[in-house]
Amino acid sequence: RLTMNLVEAGNGPAVLLLHGLGWDHSLWNPTVEQFSPQYRMIAADTRGHGATDKPDGPYDMEMFARDY
Numbered sequence: 001r002l003t004m005n006l007v008e009a010g011n012g013p014a015v016l017l018l019h020g021l022g023w024d025h026s027l028w029n030p031t032v033e034q035f036s037p038q039y040r041m042i043a044a045d046t047r048g049h050g051a052t053d054k055p056d057g058p059y060d061m062e063m064f065a066r067d068y
Contacts, residue, residue, distance in 0.1 A: 002067055005051035007043045010036030016068075017043040024050030044068075 007025050009032050017028040025043035032041040045052040046065050047059055 002047060002055070003053050004047075004067065005045040007032065009033075009041050010039055014042060017041065018046060019049065021032075022049075026050075036051045039067045 004024065015035065017025070017031060019025060019027045024045045028041075028043040032043055038043055046064055047053045048057070
């Protein structure tokens with residue numbers, strides 16, 4: 001089981017924000033702040049990044065997709 005770090009703000013239709021390789025959810029802080037008055041913004045740290053679990057790899061795109 002993988003424990004993932006998520007940051008949520010706002011109300012309304014949900015928007016899921018995923019960062020690229022080597023980043024974490026903080027990449028999206030300005031976007032979350034700008035759009036949270038109208039949307040439920042969800043920014044996640046993907047496997048091996050930020051505060052999400054870092055199990056042994058290797059990782060691949062299919063694995064990242066299954067995590068959500």
